[in-house]
Amino acid sequence: MTSFSELFRSMWKPKGHIVNLMLFFYLLIVVISLIGQVIHGGMGDFSLLKASSGDFGLGVVTFIWLTVQTERDYVSDTYRLMPASEAKQYLAGLSTAFVAYLYFVAVRSLVMGVGLGLEWPRLSVELDQLRSNLTGLPHNWQMIAVFVALLVLLLMINAWVYVSLIHFILNTVSAFLPAGQQKVVKVVVAILVVAATIALSVWLGRLQYQLLHGASSTVNMWVDLVVALVTIVVTVTINICLMRKWVEAKY
Amino acid sequence: MTNAIEITDLSYRKNTKTILHDVNLQIVQGRVVGLLGENGAGKTTLMRLMADVAKGAKGTIAINQETDGTKRRGLISFTESLRGFRPGSKLSQIRDVYATVYPDFSAQKYIDLTTFLQIDDDLELNKLSRGTREKFIIALTLSRQAAVYLLDEPFNGIDSMSRKRIISSIIKWKADDATMLISDHYVTEIAALLDEVVIIKDHTVCTHKSSEEIRSQFGIGVEDFYESVYGGDIHDDEL
Amino acid sequence: MEFDDKIPIYYQIKNDLYHRIVAGDLAPGEKLPAVRQLAVDLTVNVNTVQRALSEMVTEQVLTSKRGVGNFVTQDTTKITALKQRLSHGYIERLYTQLHALRLSDGEIVAAIQEYMATTNEEE
Numbered sequence: 001m002t003s004f005s006e007l008f009r010s011m012w013k014p015k016g017h018i019v020n021l022m023l024f025f026y027l028l029i030v031v032i033s034l035i036g037q038v039i040h041g042g043m044g045d046f047s048l049l050k051a052s053s054g055d056f057g058l059g060v061v062t063f064i065w066l067t068v069q070t071e072r073d074y075v076s077d078t079y080r081l082m083p084a085s086e087a088k089q090y091l092a093g094l095s096t097a098f099v100a101y102l103y104f105v106a107v108r109s110l111v112m113g114v115g116l117g118l119e120w121p122r123l124s125v126e127l128d129q130l131r132s133n134l135t136g137l138p139h140n141w142q143m144i145a146v147f148v149a150l151l152v153l154l155l156m157i158n159a160w161v162y163v164s165l166i167h168f169i170l171n172t173v174s175a176f177l178p179a180g181q182q183k184v185v186k187v188v189v190a191i192l193v194v195a196a197t198i199a200l201s202v203w204l205g206r207l208q209y210q211l212l213h214g215a216s217s218t219v220n221m222w223v224d225l226v227v228a229l230v231t232i233v234v235t236v237t238i239n240i241c242l243m244r245k246w247v248e249a250k251y
Numbered sequence: 252m253t254n255a256i257e258i259t260d261l262s263y264r265k266n267t268k269t270i271l272h273d274v275n276l277q278i279v280q281g282r283v284v285g286l287l288g289e290n291g292a293g294k295t296t297l298m299r300l301m302a303d304v305a306k307g308a309k310g311t312i313a314i315n316q317e318t319d320g321t322k323r324r325g326l327i328s329f330t331e332s333l334r335g336f337r338p339g340s341k342l343s344q345i346r347d348v349y350a351t352v353y354p355d356f357s358a359q360k361y362i363d364l365t366t367f368l369q370i371d372d373d374l375e376l377n378k379l380s381r382g383t384r385e386k387f388i389i390a391l392t393l394s395r396q397a398a399v400y401l402l403d404e405p406f407n408g409i410d411s412m413s414r415k416r417i418i419s420s421i422i423k424w425k426a427d428d429a430t431m432l433i434s435d436h437y438v439t440e441i442a443a444l445l446d447e448v449v450i451i452k453d454h455t456v457c458t459h460k461s462s463e464e465i466r467s468q469f470g471i472g473v474e475d476f477y478e479s480v481y482g483g484d485i486h487d488d489e490l
Numbered sequence: 491m492e493f494d495d496k497i498p499i500y501y502q503i504k505n506d507l508y509h510r511i512v513a514g515d516l517a518p519g520e521k522l523p524a525v526r527q528l529a530v531d532l533t534v535n536v537n538t539v540q541r542a543l544s545e546m547v548t549e550q551v552l553t554s555k556r557g558v559g560n561f562v563t564q565d566t567t568k569i570t571a572l573k574q575r576l577s578h579g580y581i582e583r584l585y586t587q588l589h590a591l592r593l594s595d596g597e598i599v600a601a602i603q604e605y606m607a608t609t610n611e612e613e
Contacts, residue, residue, distance in 0.1 A: 001325055002352045010348045014337050078335025080304045082352050083325030176307055178267040244320075249304035251295065251332060283535055415533070422529045422536060442495050443534040463498040463538070472495025 002084040007092035011079060014069055015100040022062045023107050029056055030111065049115030052108070062104050067160060070097045071167050080249035087240045090164075094236070097160055140218070144211060147221045151207075154228035161235040166193065168239055172246040253315075255280040255399055255430035256301070261310035263293075263300060270296050272454050274310070280398075281427055283444055285462075286434040287477050288451035294434040297451070298401045302329045315398050328355075328397035330388050330405060333376065342372035342379075342387060353395050360424060361394040367420050368413070381408040389417050393424055400431040406440070418444055442473040450480050458490040491532055499534055503542040511551065511562055512573045519564040522552070 033051040070093045073079050079089060116123065166189060173185045207224065256278040263271045271293045278284055286294050299305035301312055303320030314323045336345050350356045365372055368386045379387065389405055406414050418441060425431055433441060438448075442462065449459045458480060465476045469485070479485040493502050510516045522528065525543065529536040543560055546552040550568055552560045563569065588598050 001321065001354070006351050010352050013340075013344070013348070014335075017337060073335060076335035077304055077329075077331045078333060081302060081324055081327075081329055081331055083321060083354075085321045175265060244306075246306050248306050249299070250334075251299065251304075281537070283537075418533060419530055422533065423526065425536075427536065439495070443493055443499055443532075443538070446535055446537050463500060463541075466496060466498045467501075470496055474495065 002082050002088075004084070004088050004092060007079075007082060007084050007088055008096055010082070011073055011092050011096045012100070014073070015066055015096050016103075018065050018069060019062065019100045019104045022058055022065070022104060026056075026058050026108060027111070029054070029058075047115070047119065049112065049119050052111045052115045059104070063101060063156075066097045066100055067163055070094070070160065071164065074164065074167070074243065075171065075247065075250045077249040077251055086244040090236070090240050090243055094157070094160060094164075098157060101156065143218070143221075147225070148211070150225055151228065154225065154232065157232050158228060158235070161232055161239060162196065164239045165235050165242075168242040168247045171248075172242060175248060176246065252279045254278060254313075255282075255315055256432070257311075257313040257316075258297075258301075259311045259313075261297075261300065261308055261312065263296060263305070263308040269454050271300075271308070274456055276449065276456050276459065278430055278432070278447070278449075280315075280430055282446040283421070283425070283431045283433070284447045284449055285438055285441065285445040285473070286432050286449050286451065287436065287438060288434075289436060289481065292451045293454055294451055295403050298329060298403055298432065298434065301399075302327045302401060304329075325354075326398040327401060328353075328392050328395040328399070329401040330392045330403050333384070333388060336376060338375075338377035340376050342370065342374055342376065345376065345391070346372060349391055349394070355396040357394055357396055360396070361390065364390040364393055364420055364424065367423075368416055382410055382413050385409050386413055386417065389420070393420065396426065396429075398429060400425070400429060402431065402433045404434055404436075406435060406437075411440075414440055437474075438477055439472075439474045445473065448473055448477070450477060452481060460490070493532075493534070500538050500542040500545070503528075503532065503534070503539060504546060507542070507546065508551070508572060508576060511569060512576055516562050518562055518566060518569060520562045521558075522560040522562070524559060 030048070030051045033054070034046065034048065037046055037051065073093050074090070079093075082089065084092075169189055170186070173182050173189075177185060210220065254277045256276065258274055258276040261271060261274040262269070274297065286297070288294050296305055300308050301314065301323065303323050311318055312323065314326045317323055317326060333345065336348070346361060349361075350358060365387075368390055370383060370387050370390060372387075374383075376384075385405065385408060389402070392400060392402065405417060409417070421431070421444065433445070435441065438445070445462045447459065447461050448465065450457045460476075462473050465471065465473055469476060469479075471479070476485070480490070491502075491506060493499050507516070507522075516522070522543070523531065525539050526536055528543075529539045532539065543552060543554075547554045547560065550565070551563055551572060553563055554560050585598065588601070593601065
């Protein structure tokens with residue numbers, strides 16, 4: 001039997017490649033904008049922080065690309081033939097996507113961190129001024145920051161497992177149901193997607209309001225995190241069941 | 252003699268179409284078996300169901316008495332498409348993945364096979380000709396020391412020299428107790444390789460016979476037998 | 491070796507080995523190549539070669555030493571008998587076919603002698 005770490009290593013390779021490519025583009029953009037700064041304003045305007053902190057949509061592209069790769073791997077005979085349970089295969093796919101994205105974020109943060117370090121003497125003065133002006137900051141802002149970071153991670157995983165769920169349902173439906181019933185299920189799935197999107201944006205809106213107005217208690221925050229976590233666990237369980245019973249490898 | 256493959260009352264439908272129905276098949280350990288049938292007869296589907304990458308069938312499949320899908324995958328070495336790898340992957344990188352993921356992968360067998368089949372594993376996957384790609388897939392599949400090998404139309408798009416080499420490599424490297432199922436719709440060149448022949452027709456196993464029995468009982472070759480079965484010259488009650 | 495797909499292959503392998511033994515290409519007591527090697531040389535299934543060889547062991551044309559391999563029998567009477575069996579088969583076939591052409595026994599003998607005389611001359 002293939003162990004989880006062996007699966008992880010094999011599924012990592014294409015994703016690592018994607019991230020490396022995207023990081024290459026990112027660094028290319030940083031270098032180009034540094035050159036631009038020098039041309040336009042001379043050495044005086046040189047700022048690695050400015051050059052490296054733009055997003056340029058790279059994060060979104062990387063996320064989508066990783067998602068596509070993950071879903072493709074789930075129906076590829078190369079991975080599905082490996083002697084590991086579907087649960088292991090699914091989790092290896094999900095965790096490689098997650099780690100790959102973290103890797104992308106980490107390298108970008110590192111570059112931005114270097115930029116920040118270079119300009120720290122100037123920035124620290126500005127920050128001190130800013131802090132003394134900002135009296136309206138919630139008293140538990142550190143905690144809120146951690147909460148938001150955790151929430152973003154969980155929402156990211158949620159997005160992946162949700163995409164898998166839709167993918168697996170459509171895959172199963174188009175393989176096994178007759179054409180008529182397929183249409184019905186596809187309509188239901190479409191409604192489901194719209195409903196989930198609305199529910200998510202309502203929830204995020206409420207969350208934003210609570211956070212900005214300091215109305216969110218610690219307990220509420222924990223509940224939100226637990227809800228996000230439970231959603232992941234439930235969806236993952238459904239996905240693994242679908243994969244075991246119905247989702248076939250392509251050929 | 253133990254059965255390496257035991258399929259009982261297997262039926263499989265896709266959308267509303269029957270692909271396979273009431274398939275019953277026992278294959279004794281160590282045999283080389285030709286799985287014959289027209290394109291779309293269900294040969295590939297049968298193999299995919301055995302390896303548990305096609306789902307939702309009724310009935311049971313046991314490989315060395317194991318019915319669990321994951322365990323079956325561990326016992327089966329199946330020719331795959333390699334589509335899970337980046338087109339720019341080097342063949343040696345693909346070998347490394349195989350060596351990592353399959354506990355029964357033999358590095359020595361891989362070297363022997365790639366040398367014999369004249370494959371340069373410094374090449375990249377997307378640089379290979381159709382024939383070399385097929386040869387590489389065969390080399391990977393046979394490098395595993397599996398209980399059951401499933402070769403799905405391994406000679407498609409391969410020139411006759413390579414075909415002969417593949418056939419020789421099967422004779423050379425298939426362990427005595429390993430069982431092999433080879434699907435094809437053209438048998439002349441592999442006829443001498445086959446212990447037995449299974450013909451799939453009308454969505455089910457139409458006949459399962461030893462090749463030597465075909466020759467002595469009907470006085471015809473395996474290819475002629477297959478054509479006669481499909482053409483209706485040999486009736487079901489004669490089988 | 492090219493096989494006729496209409497005739498059981500183990501049978502053709504046996505026949506080929508018989509001829510090689512009778513003609514002396516395989517000497518009495520000589521070790522045969524390993525089963526797998528024979529299979530590779532003939533491009534046939536290992537099981538088919540195994541079947542041919544084990545039948546020849548039963549017929550005592552070959553002897554099998556466990557873990558060592560298969561050998562041509564050293565018993566020359568067995569080989570002589572095999573030679574007789576093979577040539578008898580050919581003569582039988584020839585005789586039946588000529589007989590079917592309504593040749594009398596005397597005509598058959600004469601025809602064969604004449605044939606041998608002319609071919610020997612040509613040589």
